[in-house]
């Protein structure tokens with residue numbers, strides 16, 4: 001995860017001071033890319049302890065097409081609470097767009113099923129994309145998609161994934177986002193009988209909040225450990241039938257967690 005630390009250092013040292021919607025203030029750069037070879041280990045940050053539990057439940061929740069925090073809360077995950085209304089609703093965010101993107105004739109498109117199908121039938125396609133940026137529904141979302149669009153690419157029996165993240169909170173959000181998309185790539189690969197290739201992370205406004213500077217400095221003093229490995233214990237009949245217990249991360253050695261306030 002040297003690449004992550006390099007990015008943190010770059011933004012810390014040469015980010016531009018920029019105000020933002022939350023009123024917190026950031027150091028920011030525009031356009032950055034990292035590449036993780038998933039065959040060489042699972043990209044879970046080791047310079048601070050991450051709770052994979054929240055990451056796994058959040059991804060399963062997206063894949064269910066759910067946009068209400070009840071499921072997350074039932075599993076002890078609170079990361080979306082600040083954005084939910086009094087009924088727990090977040091509006092038509094990721095889950096809705098991934099599983100039931102509305103069409104003009106009143107029906108909907110399941111982008112995830114289509115994507116599994118397309119990878120299996122036409123792995124050379126250059127159109128294997130899932131898009132959460134539904135312009136017509138942005139106003140109804142409690143937070144517009146940050147990880148907005150992802151694309152798959154198949155070569156030599158390996159499945160690679162690239163994410164475009166328009167806005168990236170590099171201390172709190174990005175470590176979650178990298179692990180989440182790495183996990184998703186493993187799931188798609190297993191379902192399509194492919195090995196995993198690279199996960200490419202591409203960021204737009206790539207920022208460090210001004211109230212995360214001490215935490216970033218603390219992290220930059222630490223040396224990374226070797227990446228852990230991901231074990232998927234079972235191949236469910238479809239991408240929608242994975243359960244929390246199917247995943248295990250082995251040999252995760254990390255420095256202690258670092259607390260930081262989330263900008264709302």
Ligand SMILES: Nc1nc(=O)c2c([nH]1)NC[C@@H]1CN(c3ccc(C(=O)N[C@@H](CCC(=O)O)C(=O)O)cc3)CN21
Nearest residue numbers: 051054078079080169172173174176258259262263264
């Ligand atoms: N400013 C901001 N940054 C984000 O990363 C972010 C948002 N807002 N809004 C929507 C979601 C919610 N996300 C979150 C929210 C909280 C944590 C967080 O507090 N992480 C703690 C541990 C929390 C836990 O596992 O329960 C951490 O130390 O990583 C991370 C991502 C990612 N997204």
Ligand SMILES: O=c1ccn([C@H]2C[C@H](O)[C@@H](COP(=O)(O)O)O2)c(=O)[nH]1
Nearest residue numbers: 021144146147167168169173174177
């Ligand atoms: O998965 C996520 C979700 C959100 N973020 C961060 C990026 C920004 O700091 C905020 C969103 O604010 P906007 O004003 O809508 O850009 O949340 C993230 O890094 N990862």
